[in-house]
Amino acid sequence: MTLFRLFLIGFLAVLVAYTAMVIGNHGLNLLPVFFGDMASLAWPGQFNLDFFGYLLLSAIWVAWRHHFTPAGLGLAALASVGGMLFLSIYLLIVSAQARGDIRAILLGARRARP
Secondary structure (H helix, E strand, O other): OOOHHHHHHHHHHHHHHHHHHHHHHHOOOHHHHHHHHHHOHHHHHHHHHHHHHHHHEEEHHHHOOOOHHHHHHHHHHHHHHHHHHHHHHHHHHHHHHOOOOHHHHHHHHHHOOO
């Protein structure tokens, strides 16, 4: 669990720094670029479509893990646009709450109970 948490912290730090540089150089105009690449039917668009699938899958998992409660749906909305910026923080928090129990991390506390 320690290596997992170190990975999350390390990746989060790199991603925040990289994101800050991109915003500084290009602004916050992500969506036209993201969907424009998909509309071009080239490799950058293929990557974005693949990543969009990951975003949707992570959002569905977060909502399911929280039993589709209003809070879970709110977190899912964040997951659908936040990507690894959201998921790394979310997993650090839930891994601490679950005290490293991987069943509770993946399933949520209620489903992980025997």
